[in-house]
Amino acid sequence: MKVKINGKYEEVGSTLNITGLLISKGLSCERVVVEHNRRIIPKEEIGAIALKEDDDLEIVSFVGGG
Amino acid sequence: MSYYEVIKRTEGLDTDGLFHSISRHEIERALASEVLSQAGFVATLSQEAEKYLELAAAKAREITLKHFGKTIQLYTPIYIANYCDNRCLYCGFKADNAFQRKKLGLDEVKKEAEFISSTGLRSILVLTGDSRSESPVSYIKDCVKILKEYFSSIAIEVYALTEEEYRELISEGVDGLTIYQETYDEKLYETLHPSGPKRDFLFRLDAPERGAMAGMRNVNIGTLLGLASWRREIFLMGLHAKYLQDAYPDVEIGISIPRLRPHAGDFKPGFEVSDRNIVQIITALRLFMPRLGIAVSTREDPILRENIMPLGVTRMSAGSTTCVGGHTRIINDHDRPQFEISDERSVEEIRSLLERRGYQPVLKDWMKI
Amino acid sequence: MEDILKIGDRSIKNRLFIGTGKFSSYSLMKKALEASQAEVVTVALRRVDDTSKTDNILDYIPKGCILMANTSGARNADEAVRIARLAKASGGGNWIKIEVIADNKYLLPDNMETLKATEILVKEGFVVLPYMSPDLSMARRLADAGAAAVMPLGSPIGSNRGVKTRELIEIMVREIKAPVIVDAGIGKPSDACECMEMGCAAVLINTAIAIASDPVNIASSFNMAVKAGRLAYLSGIPFGFMQPSASSPLTGFLREE
Numbered sequence: 001m002k003v004k005i006n007g008k009y010e011e012v013g014s015t016l017n018i019t020g021l022l023i024s025k026g027l028s029c030e031r032v033v034v035e036h037n038r039r040i041i042p043k044e045e046i047g048a049i050a051l052k053e054d055d056d057l058e059i060v061s062f063v064g065g066g
Numbered sequence: 067m068s069y070y071e072v073i074k075r076t077e078g079l080d081t082d083g084l085f086h087s088i089s090r091h092e093i094e095r096a097l098a099s100e101v102l103s104q105a106g107f108v109a110t111l112s113q114e115a116e117k118y119l120e121l122a123a124a125k126a127r128e129i130t131l132k133h134f135g136k137t138i139q140l141y142t143p144i145y146i147a148n149y150c151d152n153r154c155l156y157c158g159f160k161a162d163n164a165f166q167r168k169k170l171g172l173d174e175v176k177k178e179a180e181f182i183s184s185t186g187l188r189s190i191l192v193l194t195g196d197s198r199s200e201s202p203v204s205y206i207k208d209c210v211k212i213l214k215e216y217f218s219s220i221a222i223e224v225y226a227l228t229e230e231e232y233r234e235l236i237s238e239g240v241d242g243l244t245i246y247q248e249t250y251d252e253k254l255y256e257t258l259h260p261s262g263p264k265r266d267f268l269f270r271l272d273a274p275e276r277g278a279m280a281g282m283r284n285v286n287i288g289t290l291l292g293l294a295s296w297r298r299e300i301f302l303m304g305l306h307a308k309y310l311q312d313a314y315p316d317v318e319i320g321i322s323i324p325r326l327r328p329h330a331g332d333f334k335p336g337f338e339v340s341d342r343n344i345v346q347i348i349t350a351l352r353l354f355m356p357r358l359g360i361a362v363s364t365r366e367d368p369i370l371r372e373n374i375m376p377l378g379v380t381r382m383s384a385g386s387t388t389c390v391g392g393h394t395r396i397i398n399d400h401d402r403p404q405f406e407i408s409d410e411r412s413v414e415e416i417r418s419l420l421e422r423r424g425y426q427p428v429l430k431d432w433m434k435i
Numbered sequence: 436m437e438d439i440l441k442i443g444d445r446s447i448k449n450r451l452f453i454g455t456g457k458f459s460s461y462s463l464m465k466k467a468l469e470a471s472q473a474e475v476v477t478v479a480l481r482r483v484d485d486t487s488k489t490d491n492i493l494d495y496i497p498k499g500c501i502l503m504a505n506t507s508g509a510r511n512a513d514e515a516v517r518i519a520r521l522a523k524a525s526g527g528g529n530w531i532k533i534e535v536i537a538d539n540k541y542l543l544p545d546n547m548e549t550l551k552a553t554e555i556l557v558k559e560g561f562v563v564l565p566y567m568s569p570d571l572s573m574a575r576r577l578a579d580a581g582a583a584a585v586m587p588l589g590s591p592i593g594s595n596r597g598v599k600t601r602e603l604i605e606i607m608v609r610e611i612k613a614p615v616i617v618d619a620g621i622g623k624p625s626d627a628c629e630c631m632e633m634g635c636a637a638v639l640i641n642t643a644i645a646i647a648s649d650p651v652n653i654a655s656s657f658n659m660a661v662k663a664g665r666l667a668y669l670s671g672i673p674f675g676f677m678q679p680s681a682s683s684p685l686t687g688f689l690r691e692e
Contacts (some may be wrong), residue, residue, distance in 0.1 A: 006482040025483075031491050032483055033525040035517075040524045058482065058517050060521055064464065065479020065505050066453025066592075066619075066641030095671070101609065123685035274562050312610070315575075374689045 003055045006008045012051065019047045022059070068272050069309050070288070073250060073302060081298040088112035097121055102354045109303055110350040111297050119346060122387050126377045126408065129356050138420055139187040140383040140413065144178055145390045146170045146209055147402070150195030152262030156290065156326055156333045156405045158388075159195045161262065166400045168243060168390040169200055175209045176240065178393045183216040185385055185413035188430035191244060192215045193404075196225035196264055205435045207238045213237035215362070218433040221284060226273040232280035234325035239434070243277035245270070246288035246322065250302035254294055274306075278314040285310060285317050286361065292326035292335030304354055320359025323347055327365050327405040341370050345377065352378035364409040371409055375409050375425065385413035438669065440636055442448045442583050442614060443530065443562035445501055449474045450631065451661040452503070452616065454641025457494065458650065465495040467644055471654035477532055479507045479665055480522050493526075503564065505532040506627065513552035519556050530619075531556060533565040534584070542592045546573045550580065557581035566618050569603035571610060578613040586639065589630065590620030593642045597626040601633070606635045624653070624660030630666025632672060 001014045005021075012021060018041065022029055034041045035058040036049060051057075071301050088108065093115045096106030109115060110122055122173060137217065147169035150159045171176065182190065190213060194201040206224060213220050221242025222235060232243065252267050259265045274285045287306055291300040311319045323344065326335040344366075351358055361381040362371055386402040388396050411419070420427045440447040452475040458464035468476060476496050496502065497683065504522035509515035512535065533556070534547040549565045556563050562583045567573060569587035577585050587604050590596035597620065600602065608615050614636030621627050626630045627638045640657055647653040683690075 018519045024687075027483055033521050034451050035521060040520055042524070058521075060480050060525070061483050062478045062504070062522075062525060062527065063481045064455035064458060064461075064492060066477055066639070119689075120686045127685060189545040342686075345686055345689060367687065374687075377685065 001051070001053045003051055003053070003057060006056045006059060015048065015050075017050045018057075021057075022046075025059075027029065027059065028060075032058050033060050067313075068166075068231040068268070069275065070268055070271055072191060072305055072309060073252075073271075076302065076305075081301060082295060084108060085112045085297045087411065089113050090114060090117075093118050095352075097125060101356075105348060106306070107303065107354040110353055111301060111322040111346065113297075115350075116346060118123055119314065119342070119349070122349040122353065123345065125376050126352040129352055130376065130378045130380075134380050134431055135426075136424055137426045137428050137429055138375065138379065139189060140187060140384045140416065141219075141221070141390065142185075142187050142385050142393075142413070143191045143193055143380060144182065144213075145193045145392060146173075146175060147194040147197070147201040147205075147390060147403070148390045148402070149197040149200035150262075151198075152196045152264040153260050153265060155260070155264075156248075156293065156335075158402055163402070165402045167195075167200075168210075168401075170204075170391050172208055172212060174391055174394075175212050178391060179213050181394045182385075183368065186417070186429050187385070187413055188217050189219040189221075191221045191223055191242075191383075192240075193222075194224045196262060198225065198263070203227065207235060210235065211236045212382050218430045221286070227276070227374045228268045229276040229280045232277045232282065236281050239286040241282065241434075242284035242286065243274065243282045244286040244288075244322070245273045245277070246290060246324070247271055247303070247306070248288075248290045249293045250289060250299055250306070251294050259295065266408050274310060274370055275313070278310060278317045283318060284320060284359070284360065285314075286322060287323035288324060290324055290326060291339040292337055295337055295341060296339050296347070300350070303349055307351075307355060307358060311358075313426050318357075318359055319355075321351065322361045322363065323377055324363060324365055327408070344370065345374060348374055364407040365405065368411065372419070373425070375423070382409070384416040438665065440614060442564070445562075447474050447611070448659070449661075450619075450637040450656050450665055451627070452477065452637055452639040453644065453654070455479075455496070457645035458640050459645075461490055461492060461495040463650055464554075464645070465497070465576060468495075468497055468500070468652040470651045471653075471658045473658075475503055475530075475637075475639075476501055477503045477505050477591040477641070478527065479505050480518055480525065480527075481508075487597075501530060502528050503530040503532050504528075505534045505566075506552070507534050507536070509533075509535050510548075511535060511545070511551075512548040512555070515552035516549070516555050517639075519552070519561060520559075522670055523561070529560060530562045530564070532626040533563060544568055544584045544588070546570060549573075550576055552591070553577055553582050554580045564616065569600045569607060571603070571606055572613075574607050574611050574613075578611055582613060584616050584636065585611060586616045586618035589626065591615045592619045594620050595622030596620055597622050598629055601629075604630075604635065605633055624656045627657055628660040628664035631661055632667050635660075635670050654659075 002009050084282045096109040148159050149167045223244040255267045289303045307319050345399045359380045360378050362379050363383045364386040389401050416428045453473040454477045504516040504527040506518040515535050533552050535545045537545045564584045566586045572587045589598040616637040618639040630638050634650040644654050
């Protein structure tokens with residue numbers, strides 16, 4: 001299925017949940033925060049959310065900034 | 067919040083001691099700083115600062131020029147009624163004084179307006195005594211309706227009103243409020259105002275703020291010099307002006323520093339305020355609040371008026387009378403002025419004097435569109 | 436008495452705030468932060484990329500620092516609010532520097548959108564520090580809306596031109612009760628010192644430290660400059676004093692009394 005990740009459509013496995021997606025990208029759940037269809041996902045819920053076609057994900061983390 | 071809270075905070079303060087303990091160093095520091103702090107204001111009002119008067123005057127003149135240029139606004143009072151329910155010990159209109167009271171009819175108001183506007187003045191200050199029964203807000207409104215045909219700026223100096231009443235008058239065309247606290251000393255205030263509606267210190271104190279909230283463009287406050295030790299009075303009046311300016315930055319705040327003048331009755335001012343003191347007061351206020359409006363009335367004599375003009379004065383009255391209908395009526399023995407005036411020159415004379423001194427007399431500062 | 440800056444419910448001793456952008460490496464940034472002894476440090480939020488897999492900036496920020504996320508990248512209030520919420524969810528705490536920039540040419544902030552975002556985020560319990568063009572009326576509105584401080588720019592971001600807006604900031608310092616923190620444009624320690632002498636509550640520095648040849652030592656010098664300026668302000672800076680002249684052209688008329 002296709003989901004939108006940080007503004008770009010990507011093809012991902014149809015049974016993937018958000019945790020799985022992060023692991024597949026080499027990202028740690030602790031270091032990023034995920035917005036799923038405009039809703040910020042609390043860290044404790046992140047494993048329970050399944051992805052579906054056309055979901056919109058923003059995955060962000062802290063960087064240097066003034 | 068009310069300015070009363072600020073006054074309460076100064077209650078334990080030994081202000082007289084403070085004004086006597088200021089060092090030369092503190093005054094020099096204040097005079098050298100760009101904007102005067104509250105401590106700097108105290109320093110410039112101190113006894114020691116009398117030695118620095120010329121320097122303070124030079125600085126006050128420079129600030130005044132920068133902010134106002136060489137202009138003086140002219141206005142004149144119009145007394146429309148002198149009925150009064152108060153017994154203010156220092157006032158010629160007090161209820162105890164038996165004389166024939168008067169209230170102008172609307173035709174008389176029109177006559178006065180025609181005469182005053184023929185002198186060129188477009189700014190007027192409407193005065194009544196404190197009598198809600200004889201000169202109610204509805205009467206003031208009726209007068210304003212007539213006056214606004216002749217004047218671009220109408221200020222009122224009447225008894226303290228509610229915010230709603232100020233709003234009503236503003237919607238009728240009033241743009242300025244003048245109301246003096248007379249003294250910021252609450253105990254003395256009670257003594258001086260033995261009875262009548264004006265006895266309510268707090269209602270009077272908050273009146274300028276109610277006017278500002280109601281949307282007045284100009285709010286003028288004042289303390290009547292001679293009633294109490296002037297340094298403390300001016301200090302508290304200055305803080306009052308600052309309080310209003312900070313809280314209502316869209317309102318032009320002004321002050322007056324009337325000195326007690328002879329009037330009918332036997333009240334003698336307990337505290338003398340000299341011309342030198344007046345110069346110190348004006349310069350200190352100008353340094354403390356660069357944009358403050360400062361009015362000097364015809365209570366003061368021509369020589370003083372002319373000499374303090376460059377030091378901070380922004381508004382002067384001209385062609386004044388303190389009698390009801392005094393601009394057009396023949397004043398006879400049973401008419402009573404509120405107080406005697408010292409500068410009896412006509413509007414025309416004041417205008418040409420200002421021009422000779424290189425000042426522009428401003429008759430009309432703005433108009434409503 | 437110790438000189439403490441209170442913002443939100445935090446007490447801050449060091450009035451030098453530091454931004455973490457533009458450093459050549461996180462490890463160098465860490466050394467600079469340590470040398471500066473800063474207690475408030477800003478970070479930004481970005482979409483993850485490959486570097487996100489390895490390095491976490493939070494590991495390079497000294498323990499005990501107050502983290503203040505900014506909303507850089509936001510072009511309007513809605514985006515700023517969205518970024519602020521994400522920052523909080525990322526464990527960045529509830530301090531937020533609102534930065535709304537819709538102008539890519541000069542990078543000057545949009546005060547109106549900044550105000551809208553401030554109003555929303557204050558209600559959500561954030562400690563809001565808006566970055567702004569120095570404007571008294573707007574600063575009043577921001578403070579009324581509950582901003583914990585206001586942060587006017589000294590000159591455009593990254594310009595290192597110093598406190599070009601001095602006159603406007605001086606007015607804000609005089610009139611605004613909330614702390615006034617100069618953010619952006621400070622190029623050298625003497626600029627930071629000048630802000631503190633003027634009575635500003637703090638300064639926020641990033642570029643001037645990050646791009647110096649020796650960020651660690653310059654961070655330390657900024658720390659000293661801010662302390663020097665603050666101490667001077669508290670000491671009452673003497674001004675030049677004009678001596679009165681012998682003649683009295685303005686008050687001479689009083690002699691006849």
